[in-house]
Amino acid sequence: MDYINIANSKILYLLAAMVIVFIMFQSVIFLRMAFKRGKEIGLSREKMIEAVRTSAVFAIVPSIPIVISLIAIAPVLGIPFSWMRLSVIGSQSYELIAAGIGAKVMGVENLGDPNYTGEVFANSMWIMTIGIIWGLLLCIFALKRYQNKMKKVAKKDSKWAEILVNALFFGMLSVFLGQPIAKGGLGLVVMLCSAAVMLLLTFIGNKTKQNWINDFALSVSMISGMAFAVLFTSIGIG
Amino acid sequence: MAYEDRVHRLGRLTAGIAFAMLFLPPTLVSLYFGIFPPVNKLLIGIGTVCVIYIPIAVAEFLTYTPMLGSSASYLVFVTGNLTNLKIPCALTCIENAKVKPQSDEAEVIATIAVAISSIVTTIIVFIGMILLVPLQPLLEAEVLQPAFMQILPALFGALAGYWILKQWKLAVVPIIIVVLIFVIFPIPSGTEGALIPVMGLLSVLSAKVMYKKGFLKEV
Known part of the structure; x- marks a missing residue:
């Protein structure tokens, strides 16, 4: 039997669906717990509902590249496994790299090579699985201790704890800003366009006190930046 | 039981189940269909992927969990897509809700x-999976490729537009350092992630100095 028939077999679909349903279920449990806890500590229902709205709108645009990765890996790894991996744990870039490593050590240069056999497929699957578990293991075994330590910092100096979290975020942000700034080109143009649109929308949102503008600001800015990328490429800049 | 302990119990339980479930597909393929990759090749592959991803996992764990708190952390390490989606999303919501x-x-x-x-x-x-066939030409259209290639600059540009305006003092040092790093060292794209812990640490150190000097009072 050709491996792709195994990769697209009903039983794998069933397993993938099971995993995804479980993860959805987990999200719902945590969501319920968060709402209960919010009520306990006096967080207003409006604020929590607003977080639901903001995050739902936020998630739409960054999810599109995940669907594109699905198109890229599904022909090689089969639809169910690709679907599962991209819906839960991992990220688009990780799955491609890990699957590629699985192929390379078997002497297959690229995903989708004719030599990509059942054995290579199994190898990719195992390697993708074992490579991704570490963050999860750290949470299971070390999160409690680490969070307790952070709580102590926050208790001692809550102002500093707030700055600390923001500084960590700026560390991450700087990495993704640094590359387009250093390299210039289309990436930099897109970054500046989307930053400018975001500034404008935030300004309008704050001036008019319309909160819904803030909800959509990030998605609209991203789409504007991406539209500029298409525009600039088609007129030959970048 | 205190709320904190309940979170950790539920988090560990669900993360443990998710952990076991992740192994189901490869186990099925190997045991049910009888396809085993050669052990030596498998071990080399596992070694390679672990060398790259264990440090990244440690860095993500150390950097992201303080931003999220306990319960969101358990969830995020199961559901994935941290840098490109969950972390910016959570921080935007925290900011919009005006909580500390x-x-x-x-x-x-x-x-x-x-x-x-x-x-x-x-x-x-x-939806993408169901509509894979009709969507494919659209998502793979030549003219749209620049848009999808630039999705990260678009996301982080928008975030920067908001955050730098608000807290430029925290942004200056890490951005200058990281631009210098990118100019001096040829860092292949796809491996930038390794810089996140380094920059996180430098950013925290510079913030600490500024904080001690009383330069961040109004942040």
């Missing part, structure tokens, strides 16, 4: 943000 980072309120908001965004992503990926 690292507070109990922030933990609630972060959990809502991570749960909702992972449900939305799951739905979109599901």
